[in-house]
Amino acid sequence: MRHIISILLQNEAGALARVAAMFSSRGYNIDSLSVAPTHDPTVSRLTLVTTGSDAVIEQIIKQTRKLIDIVEISDLSSDEHLECELVMLKVSTLGVDTRALLDCVREHRGVILDETGETRTAQCAGAAPEIDAFVAAIEKIAPVLELVRSGVAALQRGAQCMRVPVV
Known part of the structure; x- marks a missing residue:
């Protein structure tokens, strides 16, 4: 598990x-x-x-x-907890339907960070299944040239907090 x-x-x-x-x-x-x-x-x-x-x-x-x-x-x-991670990926736009690429990024609540020549760099934040779905959707549209994930950040829901004990 x-x-x-x-x-x-x-x-x-x-x-x-x-x-x-x-x-x-x-x-x-x-x-x-x-x-x-x-x-x-x-x-x-x-x-x-x-x-x-x-x-x-x-x-x-x-x-x-x-x-x-x-x-x-x-x-x-x-x-019960909240979790989030960040993915940044660079794709080639040679021969790619850039409208479909932009729609996909928007659909997954992502943003385009860089548009340079024949590449686009996008980022998306969410729980691991959301990130996996974003990457899978992008791969169907454009070749991924480079990808980096931040790792999970997580907090308990509600008022409960991890605290430094008072000595």
């Missing part, structure tokens, strides 16, 4: 490497990883997507919680 794990960790050199090393040393694969500082510049939020049974994920969380830089950790998959 797919799990989204959200981690608050100290914004210090090596903190991300220690989390990644813990996953690697135990044979866990990270399907997606996104990390950036929070509104508190001393704390970063790391969001990762991995796959495993509930028991495996529970073990991952317990082992990760023991790392020195970890402030808080939560499996968002067990709660």
Whole structure:
């Protein structure tokens, strides 16, 4: 089963490497990883997507919680949550119906970022299935030359928040 794990960790050199090393040393694969500082510049939020049974994920969380830089950790998959990722892709427009390309981008709530010669660069944001659908639709219209995805960003719905504990 797919799990989204959200981690608050100290914004210090090596903190991300220690989390990644813990996953690697135990044979866990990270399907997606996104990390950036929070509104508190001393704390970063790391969001990762991995796959495993509930028991495996529970073990991952317990082992990760023991790392020195970890402030808080939560499996968002067990709660109602919002998730989003960004995709940017560049397509060739040689011999392509550009009207169909523009309609497709608009239909998926995307935007064209760059129009240069025989290429167009578009971006789209949404949950993973929406991004997958956007990419599949674009591939039917124009050859994709380059593609980059940001990885998942996720938050719990409602008032519940991950917070840095007050010491």
